Amino acid sequence: MITFTFPNEYFSPKATLECGQTFRFSPCGESAWLVLCADKACLLKEYAAEVHVSCEEADEQYFRGYFDLETDYAALLKEAEAFGVPVLFEAVRFGRGLRILNQDKAECLLSFIVSQQNNIPRIKGNLSRLCAALGEKKRFAGYDYYTFPSLERLAERDEDFYRSLGLGYRARYVAASSKKLLEEGFSSVEGKTGAELKRALTAYPGIGNKVADCISLFAFRETAAFPVDTWIARLYRENFGGAETDREKINRFFVEKFGPNAGIFQQYLFYYKRERGDAAV
DNA sequence: AATGGACCTGATAAC
DNA sequence: CTGTACAGGTCCATA
Numbered sequence: 311m312i313t314f315t316f317p318n319e320y321f322s323p324k325a326t327l328e329c330g331q332t333f334r335f336s337p338c339g340e341s342a343w344l345v346l347c348a349d350k351a352c353l354l355k356e357y358a359a360e361v362h363v364s365c366e367e368a369d370e371q372y373f374r375g376y377f378d379l380e381t382d383y384a385a386l387l388k389e390a391e392a393f394g395v396p397v398l399f400e401a402v403r404f405g406r407g408l409r410i411l412n413q414d415k416a417e418c419l420l421s422f423i424v425s426q427q428n429n430i431p432r433i434k435g436n437l438s439r440l441c442a443a444l445g446e447k448k449r450f451a452g453y454d455y456y457t458f459p460s461l462e463r464l465a466e467r468d469e470d471f472y473r474s475l476g477l478g479y480r481a482r483y484v485a486a487s488s489k490k491l492l493e494e495g496f497s498s499v500e501g502k503t504g505a506e507l508k509r510a511l512t513a514y515p516g517i518g519n520k521v522a523d524c525i526s527l528f529a530f531r532e533t534a535a536f537p538v539d540t541w542i543a544r545l546y547r548e549n550f551g552g553a554e555t556d557r558e559k560i561n562r563f564f565v566e567k568f569g570p571n572a573g574i575f576q577q578y579l580f581y582y583k584r585e586r587g588d589a590a591v
Numbered sequence: 592a593a594t595g596g597a598c599c600t601g602a603t604a605a606c
Numbered sequence: 607c608t609g610t611a612c613a614g615g616t617c618c619a620t621a
Binding site for chain 3: 330422423425426427428429430432433479480483512515516517518519520521524537538539540541542557580584
Binding site for chain 2: 556
């Protein structure tokens with residue numbers, strides 16, 4: 311095991327983990343979290359001025375990439391503030407240290423299918439039962455955890471099995487998309503970006519525009535992908551005086567307004583709106 | 592092209 | 607206390 315550090319001025323484990331982009335983490339004690347992705351685990355500990363990341367030695371580069379540590383968030387926040395939009399200014403202040411993760415593609419795709427019309431505690435329960443049932447048991451730093459299951463294991467189960475884990479009507483989508491992933495891999499999205507990538511992702515059962523944007527942003531580094539859910543739609547009405555109700559139109563409004571990094575700013579806006587929905591700005 | 596209803600489930604709020 | 611609306615939507619059926 312090794313530990314590397316990163317200044318916490320632009321790395322807040324709490325904001326990064328709790329903003330809703332991932333569901334596979336759990337607090338352990340004060341200011342510490344066990345974070346899981348694919349078949350790997352790491353431990354985050356926050357101190358006064360830095361975050362300590364502990365993982366297997368072979369996984370250091372993986373987690374540096376996972377937490378997006380090569381990206382300059384100081385510059386991104388400056389860019390956000392330069393728009394002169396009050397709610398965005400407040401959002402980046404509130405969510406300072408939030409970083410966009412670079413997640414495992416298959417795990418992200420299936421997790422966000424599960425997330426639709428669902429709440430976070432339940433999503434976490436669904437996914438942890440899924441991993442416990444089909445994943446591989448491992449141990450890291452004294453903690454037991456289950457890996458995210460392989461596509462082989464996932465694809466051999468049917469809708470009824472996923473229903474038994476509590477996924478509800480999403481069980482059908484997880485079964486079908488797992489099979490598609492096993493058969494085709496990511497060949498249908500390979501090399502695609504932007505709108506083409508989004509369109510290819512919506513070809514998976516259970517993936518519509520919103521979930522396709524989430525997967526683009528969280529697993530394909532599509533920094534312009536701007537997921538529009540109920541909170542963003544509300545933000546659009548309340549903070550931008552928007553009149554459109556079509557979520558694709560709302561998506562275009564924000565992408566045109568905030569440009570190539572719109573998706574990153576979306577996470578700050580979403581986190582702020584969900585946590586501080588009552589705030590004046 | 593756009594609009595509306597069905598869909599699993601359970602934690603939480605609201606009376 | 608029992609009921610209901612709602613959760614980071616998607617899909618399918620209609621005019």
